[in-house]
Amino acid sequence: FGEGIVPTKTTHSYWIQQTAPGVAADACGDEQAGKWLIFLPPADIDEAWIKVRNATVSGELGIGAKVSTFRDSEDSRDDKKVIYVFTGDWANEADVMRVREKLKELGFVDRIGYKRNLDTYAGEYREKGKRVTYYSV
Numbered sequence: 001f002g003e004g005i006v007p008t009k010t011t012h013s014y015w016i017q018q019t020a021p022g023v024a025a026d027a028c029g030d031e032q033a034g035k036w037l038i039f040l041p042p043a044d045i046d047e048a049w050i051k052v053r054n055a056t057v058s059g060e061l062g063i064g065a066k067v068s069t070f071r072d073s074e075d076s077r078d079d080k081k082v083i084y085v086f087t088g089d090w091a092n093e094a095d096v097m098r099v100r101e102k103l104k105e106l107g108f109v110d111r112i113g114y115k116r117n118l119d120t121y122a123g124e125y126r127e128k129g130k131r132v133t134y135y136s137v
Helices: 042-057 093-105 117-121
Strands: 015-019 034-040 064-068 081-087 113-116
Touching (some): 015 042, 034 093, 042 064, 042 081
Antiparallel strands (some): 034 081
8 A cells, every 4th residue: 555545655645535436526525515524643544544435435434535644734733634524415414424323333433523514615623622513423
């Protein structure tokens, strides 16, 4: 596994992305979409990404996923890496929670937050205790 496959070996791009079967490449960027945010230490990111990527490819999760890589980024707030697991419609709570339950089955049992793309596009980011997640489970 190397560049573009696992985060720890990828330094040429900021993200590795995977869409689900039959999903348009730009669907994860739709304003109606949203994402579960899984923050992990660098030592755990490759194994976690492989689980999420494989479940995305097999159609078990949402419309797509992406993971931050080891390319240096000024946007990084700490040393953690992040996996986004996208759903197509933040208002479809049943689907959002279905994806969350599948993530638990994959081993992501700690509380994680779900952020709507429209909040990201409005410039809403966590700072000084401000909550920006729409769901937290």
